[in-house]
Amino acid sequence: MEYQAKYITEDIKLSCYQDKFFKSDIIFDQHMLVWFLSGETKIVRTGGTQIFQKGDIFLIPRNQLATIINYPKDGFPHKTVVMHLTTGWLRNFYSKLDVRPAAIDSPGIRHYAHHPLLESCLSSLLPYFDMTSLPPDLANLKITEAVTILRSIDSTIDNILANFEEPGKIDLVDYMEKNFMFNMPLEKFSYLTGRSLTTFKRDFKKVFSSTPQRWLTRKRLELAHYQFAEKKMKPIDVCYEVGFENLSHFSFAFKKHFGYAPSELLAGKG
Structure with a gap:
């Protein structure tokens, strides 16, 4: 498998799979905001299978089991911009806000399609992946921008991002x-x-x-x-x-x- 990744920081990357496909069973330790540049992804979860393609933007909540199958498509590799929204970063962000998240048993994948605000935020990252010297605190600024946009377009996103509980004993x-x-x-x-x-x-x-x-x-x-x-x-x-x-x-x-x-x-x- 020919895989390439470029990083702004460990939490913001440009990911590219050139091979026929890549498959993995994953539990996401952190929330992931993903923007598709090319290719196709099939995500199999308990509630069913979802397919994402060029232009799609979606958020995968943490602590969710999923089978991820990535494919090239139409002669182009599977290529995405991925932003990790870590628990540590989110704790610091929400410590400044008065937010009381409601409990969600099993949050699903949030799909934002071709949302212009999110697309503008994520596309603005592309030039930075080829730079060797970056502005200080760039990653923090861009993640803050992305989360601020999410909170403005999704009225229930705080129930996911501001929930820091770990799994308890269940059936x-x-x-x-x-x-x-x-x-x-x-x-x-x-x-x-x-x-x-x-x-x-x-x-x-x-x-x-x-x-x-x-x-x-x-x-x-x-x-x-x-x-x-x-x-x-x-x-x-x-x-x-x-x-x-x-x-x-x-x-x-x-x-x-x-x-x-x-x-x-x-x-x-x-």
């Missing part, structure tokens, strides 16, 4: 049933359900009567079977959307579990 069954398709380390699942890794494994065994890895593999394969049987999706798409990293490994595991290959099921032989 394990409900969370895992909604998020099993994300191929994350068990440490991440334990953190997001408000548990230590030891407690997570103990609670998991108690409620599912299985180890996490066996249960996750079975659930992902069952979802894959549904995607083939009911939606006639392609193996390459199903493989990545249900939490596998490699098509050959996915096909092998599928056949071992069901007794027939994905191609046989799609051909009506399963």
Whole structure:
């Protein structure tokens, strides 16, 4: 994979993927404001799949599990400007304001389409990526501008950006049933359900009567079977959307579990 990144600071970057595609299962530790210059991104979350393309601007809230699949498109690479809105920066910003955010169980991705104010703010960053000497405090000024614009165009954005709570202990069954398709380390699942890794494994065994890895593999394969049987999706798409990293490994595991290959099921032989 040919990947290139240019930075103004570690919180503002120009990201470019030249390859066929890049896929990753991610938990975002910080909020991310993204502006598309070219290419396409498919974001798979519990609530469904969203596709973003050239000109789109969106905010991905922190502590959200997602499968990200980046594609070049129309002969152009996947290229984005990414601004991280870190907890530390936001704490300092909101310390000067009287804001009391309302609780949101699972904030979704905020899509701002081709909003002229945000687009103007983010496009003004482009010349700086090729400069070796930058004005002092530039990044702080541009992030302040972006957050100020977000607050002016989205009346509920403070409920996301000004909420600094960490995940508390939540219902394990409900969370895992909604998020099993994300191929994350068990440490991440334990953190997001408000548990230590030891407690997570103990609670998991108690409620599912299985180890996490066996249960996750079975659930992902069952979802894959549904995607083939009911939606006639392609193996390459199903493989990545249900939490596998490699098509050959996915096909092998599928056949071992069901007794027939994905191609046989799609051909009506399963």
